[in-house]
Amino acid sequence: MYASNERLPLPPVATRRTAPRCSTCSRRFLCMPAELSAREFAQVDDIVGATRAIRRGGRLFSANDRFENVYKVRTGSLKTVLVHRDGVEQINSFFVAGETLGLDGLSVDRHACDAIALEDSSVCVIPFAELERMCLSIRAMQRHLHRAMSGEIVRESALVMLLGTMSAEQRVAAFLLNLSDRVGGRGYPREELELRMTREEIGSYLGLKLETVSRMLSKFARDGLIQARAKKVRIVDREGLEKV
Amino acid sequence: MYASNERLPLPPVATRRTAPRCSTCSRRFLCMPAELSAREFAQVDDIVGATRAIRRGGRLFSANDRFENVYKVRTGSLKTVLVHRDGVEQINSFFVAGETLGLDGLSVDRHACDAIALEDSSVCVIPFAELERMCLSIRAMQRHLHRAMSGEIVRESALVMLLGTMSAEQRVAAFLLNLSDRVGGRGYPREELELRMTREEIGSYLGLKLETVSRMLSKFARDGLIQARAKKVRIVDREGLEKV
DNA sequence: CGCGTGTTTGACAGTTTTCAAATTAGGTGG
DNA sequence: CCACCTAATTTGAAAACTGTCAAACACGCG
Incomplete structure (x- = not known):
């Protein structure tokens, strides 16, 4: 409906297997808590498994996909689209560099929306189970994740206000x-x-x-x-x- | 605007100091993860500090209040109200027994909305810092909290869809x-x-x-x-x- | 039982959508 | 590099929907 190529067979999604290095990434303070020690950043490097490139119109994940990862936008921008039963669609967010996608999937282990690239983009892939495990030992990480989730709630609230009033x-x-x-x-x-x-x-x-x-x-x-x-x-x- | 008594001086809010007992509460499986052991439930009992009764129209918390607790509805029902700068208001959720309020406050340590009772109601008060600490040692609790937050995101998304389409x-x-x-x-x-x-x-x-x-x-x-x-x-x- | 608040209903006004057509931008192949 | 083609955007006119204002009614609290 929005971009005619969204529904085509399989968007060309390349998953580079070379692990990115959060510890040396210029955007690390956008993505990760500022208080992490060098040793803790090393743990992060171990977890963040891959980056993924998504072409314009390609999908990062789809509604009802198994929830396994959250994603940080490296470059480019994406949208998430809610699809109602009768096929009615609504975009419920746009994401740019440094922002986190996918947290909606946690509640029922499946994603609630489609995530589609607005332009050629790339993301870091963070396996959620491992992130959750890391939160058990690193307070700052726990707090960071909680803030990210709560921030998502607040952002959606602002959209509700906009749409409602x-x-x-x-x-x-x-x-x-x-x-x-x-x-x-x-x-x-x-x-x-x-x-x-x-x-x-x-x-x-x-x-x-x-x-x-x-x-x-x-x-x-x-x-x-x-x-x-x-x-x-x-x-x-x-x-x-x-x-x- | 909605109930004329909302803005009156101080709503009569009684905080009963007798700690409730989650371990024996009939609604415990609504509020807490099902997998908790007896020993873990005892920890929960220690944390949940008090219950609070709120009269119809009374406030549980207000926008910009310091975020310290989350709340579980015991009896009755509440609404949360977003207030825009010019005083425009919108209700963004209704809560009934077993549901969790207040998670919006985490992102910036202050609540983003007002919580007001629709009828005489009561809630359990859960100090968030202690809940977060408990999540470090009890996996099931961690997962439970994350699901609750993610569920809130999904619920708001549904409202966005409703309002938008x-x-x-x-x-x-x-x-x-x-x-x-x-x-x-x-x-x-x-x-x-x-x-x-x-x-x-x-x-x-x-x-x-x-x-x-x-x-x-x-x-x-x-x-x-x-x-x-x-x-x-x-x-x-x-x-x-x-x-x- | 009466008053005040909340609800229903009607007529009209205003905003947004729908449908249609013209114009512009962007990408592709020659 | 240009021409062409498709997709995106702009604009107008009319229709549909929701809001506004006003009045009558009903319910429930005290």
Whole structure:
């Protein structure tokens, strides 16, 4: 529905068997608790078994797949898609570098959603059973995992609030601002957004039709809040957007 | 906004200091992992410090309160309310006996929502730091906590799907069916619902206005799917409701 | 038994969706 | 490197749905 190639036979997923080294990774403080000792980081290296490359439109996992791993985004970005019985779909999150996917699978040992790459991406694979075991001996790791899960709950709550109480205009504004904060948090300029998803995907996430998303972007541009052409959006008047 | 007494000075909250005994509680298998040994249950008894009674409209905790405990519902029912900056509110969950509240607070050490009793209720208080410590030594407890958190994520996802893709009619139908399953799961007759919340609260949860909720209930009654008078709802045609 | 809160219902307004068509962007093969 | 083709986006007009406002009714607490 979103990308026509999503459902094709088997997306080309290469699993590099060379274990990545968390201990020397530049993103390690994004992924792992800051308090880990060198010895503890060595344990992490043992656990993190592989990286996986996923092509645009390819799947990292599907709903109902056996839950075995959680994943950290190395490069690129992914979406997770909830599929209702009648085939109705909704995107319920977008993930960028450093963020954790897959924690939804733990409750019933099966994933609750599909995870699909928005662009060519790569992830680190963390076997959950081993992560859980490591949490038994490393307090900081336990706390880190708990925070990650709780953070997911809070993030979803924010989406619930957005869907339950905001107008189309407010939803799109909130979406842009949220994205801006996230890229900003990773050192990139806050005002320059490179949307990796289509209008339809944004709409799916925000509970709107693609035409409505497009109209709101046009309106913001007319009102001088943003400049938008295609996938590139520049935030011109951040305060204006916040007040929408 | 919902119950006028919510914001009054201090709700009368009695904290009984007599520790409850999980090891002999009839709901222990709802709250705790089934695999615990007698010795392990004794540890649980040590941790669970107190019960708390909350009057209708009283608060168990408020947004931004320091996160210290999670709570198990003993009797009654509660709602959690998200409050946006401008004071816009949305209910993001209802809790009944055996269910766990408060896990949202972990991510930033402060609660993200208000928890308010829908009727006179009581909860068991579990200091989270001690629960986390117990998880280090008892695998079953660790797994149990993780499942509870992940379950919360999945539950919120379902709400996101509902808010993002369903019509008013479908939302109300889904709400009734969900409630039916939950009371059914606890041994009560599936078809007889006693709503503990107002139309406005249902609407807040479903992202609808109270009038819309009322209209949908009337419509279902006209169509012979339910019988409704005031807070009592009987599900007459479950399949019909599912197909809405 | 009466008052206040909660609920139902109607008429109308506003927002978002639907359907349709024109325009633009992006990727591919020549 | 350009032309072409498909997918994505924009925009308009009309329809559908939900919200708003208002009034009457019912229930339950005290």
